[in-house]
Amino acid sequence: MKTFYFPIILASLLIISACSQEEAASSIDDITAQSWADIEAESEGTEVRLYMWGGDEGINQYIDEWLQPQLEDEYGVELERIPMETEEILQKLQTEQQAGKQEGTIDIIWLNGENFKTAKDNDLLAGSFVDVLPNFNEYYQTDDPAFSTDFGTDVDGMEAPWGKVQFVFHYDSEKVKQPPSSFAELKQWISENPGEFTYPNAEDFTGNAFLRHLLYEQTEQPSDIYSEPFEADEVNEKAEGMWTYLNEIEPDLWRSGDHYPNSLTELDRLYGEGEVSMTMGYNEARAEKLIDEGTFPDSTKSFVMEPGSIGNTHFLSIPFNSTNKEGALAAINYMLSPEAQLSKLKQDYWGENTPISYEKLPDSMREEFEKVERGDSVLDQQELEESFLPESEADYVEWIEDYWFDEIVQE
Template sequence: MIRGFIMRILSMMVFFTLLLLSACGEPTANKTDWTNKNWKEIESNAEDTTVRMFMWGGDEGINQYIDEWIVPRLKKSYDITLERIPMDTPEILQKLQTEKQAGKQDGTIDIIWINGENFKNAKENELLLGSFTGVLPNYNEYYQTEDPAFLTDFGTPVEGMEAPWGKVQFVFHCDTAKIEKPPRSFAELKSWIHENPGKFTYPRAKDFSGNAFLRHVLYAQAEQPSDIFNRPLQEEKISNTADRTWEYLNDIEPDLWRSGDHYPDNLTELDRLYSQGEVWMTMGYNESRAEALIEEGVFPRTTRSFVMEPGSIGNTHFLSIPFNSSNQPGALTAINFMLSPEAQLAKYKPDYWGENTPISMDKIPEEIQKEFHAVERGESVLPTKKLEESFLPESEASYVEWMKEQWFNEVVQK
């Protein structure tokens, strides 16, 4: 009798173990792959669903564009409820990694705003759905799908795992009431800093904008910027360029704000210093970002943007879908809508966001082309021709982490 009881217990343990192993199997093993479905079927299955979009939430204009323009139109046209969840991208990836390790098939994230090193990490750790751009009607109709800017992301092959949502260029901002002629090169910037001690600084290397500033300095110290952006990171081959970069940064440090004893932790802190007049320049990875801040009274009305030789680094940012999205049809439909000419036009206008668009002008309807051309981006925004002439591609993602570590070792601790 006891033996029979023990056998029943063992049988139950085996049963529950098998259930557990089944639950912890491949996250997408039993899920429908919607990337191969008919588009009408996808849209039909997206109706009356909720899509959870996780994205960086540090810009109020961007948040308003999503909440006030995208959300009501998705609801009206597709009966999709879009929920915007603000979270820093590395935290999003950590959340996905945790769900993957737990074997969670129905995840809590449907869309991610992503690019650069975060995309590389997500791809390498298999946190993304896979190739999906081939099924998006708007992408294939209105975008130059073979554009190199869409095929690689900071040097990482995209392979259809993310859809281009926007593109931006790095610019500097200055108060023209205080600076009549901004520097035209990094050599002139160094001279200006020494002539105006305490009136310039930049964010730390861990900050996205601060790291971009430092990569601009790296480009400027190379024989040609292409020596950096066209090559994978090999420290021994860029050692001379790196040495000149640290020499430049250490040379300007004593004449930075607070004599370089403290660097702003992020762009928000630098913007605050600029708005208070403590420094006379700020910067950012969006050529039109000053417009909204001017209108809000944060930046002075005499704020203008400028770029310096050898050029301005620009990149494309993307939308992607996690490996375990519980609403693939809704995510696909929402992304397709956000890539539409109408949504891109609204994003291009300075009312909310004002950033540039990756859409191909020659592929969109003529009446929308005219609307794009009629948009007044604002006095602080450089002419499109000037931005295009100064455009420099991003280096591969490994330069970002390398810069964080080396800047700390070679500048902060010196």
């Protein structure tokens, strides 16, 4: 019996060993140990699948109409954009991980914040790779804290900075002659203009950010939140004034607070149709495209309030079971290039700010960036920089989601 099964056992062990060697050969560590020229050569002629939120038509057009053809010309890489909510992407990866599926269908993910923390904590990412990207090393401040942490979670080289945004409020200047400069002034304006303001619920990314601004305002200084590790007892104490504020403005909100928009898209629709006079969101230039499309009125402007404007970096990462990590690296490197970032900055498609370092650019390219007109609705860059506030730890996001429902919805 033992003699009969020994060759079979031996063969099985050899197969397992071969599979292990094949898996090891495709690990991100082994791939990044190669020269960049070899990585580029391996990527040529391959398909890269980019899974990302698809709710913004301008962003989608940037990917489909500008980035895809450029990648094909630059690397011979065919980029396929698959729209999917980030939470669903991570759930897909977790399901594949639990099933032991080492050959996945996702090569690049667009993510940040609590989604990055979830991905990192659950080993859903391939590992560290940004140090090998030529464009990152040449054109970015690699030691920038905005690139080393993501909502308080250490990045550890697992994601590459693709863009940066700041939170602003948008308003119809025909209806609002002087926008509020603080939450106290906002409260007064809401009282004097009942039904013309609301915010998305706390489960929405934008609505949660609005609430984090208000939480920052409850402290002596915002750093009491964003520079401190999350401690539920301390946050509960600091947040008492936030819940009081929200309950006091609720009767004067749109629909008297009986319904909060489920998404920024819903709030934007209310604003575009004139039911409310303000909307809000990350990306200080996002209104320009909506104005051009006729979704927002031409009289749309933007403003920030004390204590400041929360900004963050968003990133590109590679999942643990990508079958084309070389192609993913080549695509991400190009997406960080001056050419790709310049196109993304322009209002033609996206109009989003860039994490690239102007001082590292060649003079001619820096001039191209500096002469980009971002639009009349976009605040002056100096005002944005002076109002910038870092994000807090991702734990604050989930805490606000839970407590907002108890303190506001059920009250």
